[in-house]
Amino acid sequence: MPSKRLSVVLTRRLPEVVETRLTELFNVKLRLDDTPMTREELVEAVQTADVLVPTITDRIDAGLIGQAGAQLKLIANYGAGFDNVDVATARTKGILVSNTPGVVTDDTADMVMALMLAVTRRVQDGLGVMQDGSWQGWAPTAFLGARLGGKRLGILGMGRIGQAVARRAAAFGMQIHYHNRRRLRPEAEEAIDATYWDSLDQMLARMDVVSVNCPSTPSTFHLLNARRLQLMKPDAVIVNTSRGEVIDENALVRLLKAEKLGGAGLDVYQQGSHGNPELRAMSNVVMTPQMGSATREGRIEMGEKVIINIKTFADGHRPPDQVVPSML
Incomplete structure (x- = not known):
């Protein structure tokens, strides 16, 4: 030079x-x-x-x-x-x-947990009534969400960020499962007590929460398409802090509207988009503006x-x- x-x-x-x-x-x-x-x-x-x-x-x-x-x-x-x-x-x-x-591994993993908790504990609903002044006081059946302890977490993409998510989720008492292009070495898998699924379809059908942590490549474009999203349990939650293109966003909207998914926490959206406008109107969807590494x-x-x-x-x-x- x-x-x-x-x-x-x-x-x-x-x-x-x-x-x-x-x-x-x-x-x-x-x-x-x-x-x-x-x-x-x-x-x-x-x-x-x-x-x-x-x-x-x-x-x-x-x-x-x-x-x-x-x-x-x-x-x-x-x-x-x-x-x-x-x-x-x-x-x-x-x-x-x-x-x-x-360098953003821990920051992004923290955001995964934040979105996971926000959706499952209905934080957005609670914020809404506090901000508009409509809260009428505590009630035994108000804002009932779900605890993370004991739930199955399926991690799609077990690289640096996926493994950081696994360690955090384990501290919440979640059971760790994952699908990856390549299976982790036995010692790495044992360190996070994770169960490997060779079949993404089979994993999706059994998870309570799915975290998308794989990169955007031609092979991962709409990896979670309509068919795969329909495999998920009707009360399952999906969290995406990776790339919006991994999920078929329109199919996600349809399933959420039909109450065939429990909710979604999204920090990324399809390229050139701020997210499908219909997502913003859903109380069981938490959307953040690409804050994962912020x-x-x-x-x-x-x-x-x-x-x-x-x-x-x-x-x-x-x-x-x-x-x-x-x-x-």
């Missing part, structure tokens, strides 16, 4: 401490308004930057990468996911892609990962968090 300082373009505002450190190390073009870049702005960025730092909401697709200048050599994604980047096309153009894995500590650590990836690349080495074909 040339000795000149790399030109780095950020597509969004990042924590101030991260922006300051990046500016110390590189020639950085900061995003002054905390709004997504337009397509035209993204085109300009890939035509001028040595390194692009997009976020998971920026679509770095084949068409955009095809317009990139020869100087663009690294896309340092600010996020654990990388489905927003066409990694295969980038690879054909000699552009490396990195991400920020691991802690100050987590967002700063994500930025530190981006810095390490760019600095390592600038020093002529492979970024430690480079996305490789086996991850796709």
Whole structure:
């Protein structure tokens, strides 16, 4: 790599401490308004930057990468996911892609439990009557929910976050089950006292709560489709903090309206969507605005990962968090 300082373009505002450190190390073009870049702005960025730092909401697709200048050599994604980047096309153009894995594991797992409790304990109903002033006082049969202890939790995707969810759920007395592309090693499975299901269909039919923690890939698009959602128990709860595309959202709405599912806790929605409007009207659905990784500590650590990836690349080495074909 040339000795000149790399030109780095950020597509969004990042924590101030991260922006300051990046500016110390590189020639950085900061995003002054905390709004997504337009397509035209993204085109300009890939035509001028040595390194692009997009976020998971920026679509770095084949068409955009095809317009990139020869100087663009690294896309340092600010996020654990990388489905927003066409990694295969980038690879054909000699552009490396990195991400920020691991740093939001605990934050996301905490959000899973928060959503699980909010749905099963009817927190949204309680908040509603307190906020509108209609609460008439305590009653023995009011706002009856369900306890988590003794319930079966089915985790779809037993990576870092899935295992962190399992440890938290076990502390609540839940029985841990999981379906994963590959079964965990025996010692890892034993450590979280988890039961593996080779058949996703069979697992879904027996769970009280299902937590979606798998990545978004072509093979997981609508993995929970109408047929699979219908396999779930009518009082079962589904929680999704992973990617909205894993669930067929329209099918989920139909089943919730028909009272064939007990409820849902959602932090992610189908791409380009803020969630089906019908979901917002359902008292047994808790929706949050992609808050799974929203802690100050987590967002700063994500930025530190981006810095390490760019600095390592600038020093002529492979970024430690480079996305490789086996991850796709």
